[in-house]
Amino acid sequence: xxxxxxxxxxxxxxxxxxxxxxxxxxxxxxxxxxxxxxxxxxxxxxxxxxxxxxxxxxxxxxxxxxxxxxxxxxxxxxxxxxxxxxxxxxxxxxxxxxxxxxxxxxxxxxxxxxxxxxxxxxxxxxxxxxxxxxxxxxxxxxxxxxxxxxxxxxxxxxxxxxxxxxxxxxxxxxxxxxxxxxxxxxxxxxxxxxxxxxxxxxxxxxxxxxxxxxxxxxxxxxxxxxxxxx
Numbered sequence: 001x002x003x004x005x006x007x008x009x010x011x012x013x014x015x016x017x018x019x020x021x022x023x024x025x026x027x028x029x030x031x032x033x034x035x036x037x038x039x040x041x042x043x044x045x046x047x048x049x050x051x052x053x054x055x056x057x058x059x060x061x062x063x064x065x066x067x068x069x070x071x072x073x074x075x076x077x078x079x080x081x082x083x084x085x086x087x088x089x090x091x092x093x094x095x096x097x098x099x100x101x102x103x104x105x106x107x108x109x110x111x112x113x114x115x116x117x118x119x120x121x122x123x124x125x126x127x128x129x130x131x132x133x134x135x136x137x138x139x140x141x142x143x144x145x146x147x148x149x150x151x152x153x154x155x156x157x158x159x160x161x162x163x164x165x166x167x168x169x170x171x172x173x174x175x176x177x178x179x180x181x182x183x184x185x186x187x188x189x190x191x192x193x194x195x196x197x198x199x200x201x202x203x204x205x206x207x208x209x210x211x212x213x214x215x216x217x218x219x220x221x222x223x224x225x226x227x228x229x230x
Contacts, residue, residue, distance in 0.1 A: 005020045005021065006020070006021040007019065007021065008020075008021045008073070008074045009074060009075060010032075010072050010073075010074075010076045010077075010078065011075075011076070011077040011078070012029060012032060012034065013079050014077070019032055021072075023071065023072055024067065024069065024070060024071055024072070025050075025052055025054075025065075025067040025068075025070050025076075026040065026067040026068045028072045029080075039051075039067070039080045040067075040068075042068075043068045044068060045066055045068055045069050045124070045152070046152055047152060048154030048155070049154070050066050050080065050154075051064065051066065051067075051080070051154045051155055051156050052064060052065055052067045052070065052080050052081065053078070053080075053081060054070075054076050054077055054078035054079070055076075056073070056075055056076060057075035064122050064124075064156045064160070065124050065156075066124045067080060070124075081155070081159065086155060086158050086166040086169065087166060087169075088166070088169050089107060089169070091106055091173075093176055093177070093180050094180075096177060096181075097181070098141050098178065098180075098181040098182050099141075100136070100138065100139020100140075101139070103139070103141070103170065103173065103174070106173065107165075107166070107169065107170050107173070109163065109164065109165045109166070110136060110137055110170055112164070112165060113130075113134070113137060113165060114162065114163055115130060115134065116130075116162060117130045118157075118160050118161060119133070119157035119160065119161055119167050122157055122159075123156065124156065125150050125152060127147065127148060127150055127151060128147055129148075129157050131147055132144040132148045132167075132174070133165070133167055135147065136170055136171075136174055141178055141182065142178055142182060144170075144171065145171075145174045145175040145177075145178035145179075148168075148172075148174065148175065151168055151171050151172070153172065155168065
């Protein structure tokens, strides 16, 4: 690291640290000597395991983001939320009907939504959370599943919701109901699973496991994304 790299002050659970400017919160915390045991997964913005809340000095506003994506700034006061204790209803998907009544029965708190849009504002994926909540409230499971498709279940929406709703659990229920009962069946997937079970790709997988990184990258970039049916 260059010696002329600008250093900035951040505060981790109240203690001041000097870290290089331009680091993500995750890398800055590690630079400061913290070791991630929980609250760190993919490091690429996909797992939702590194939810972080922070404020800036003399600023009343509480902000949030993913530690692997959010870049540190001067006088940032931060703390992580490695686990969020949100209620999750148990259910048997085979026994459920894809209706609004099912959603309200399993998650009656859905009716408490006041359309404040706080959930949308806090979402690090820029998902229109309030929109899929309103769709769920109307029983429009298809729309709710579609809008919430990119949800990584980080829990930040639930952490900020004034009605104390667990939006992401409702969202995944909508996607499960849609996939199980409403989406068109993908017959080609059954065919592929059967081929895998029969060992059709065993030799090819063995060769891939023996390949170096350069070869794998070349194969990946040259792959046929939508091959014709054989």
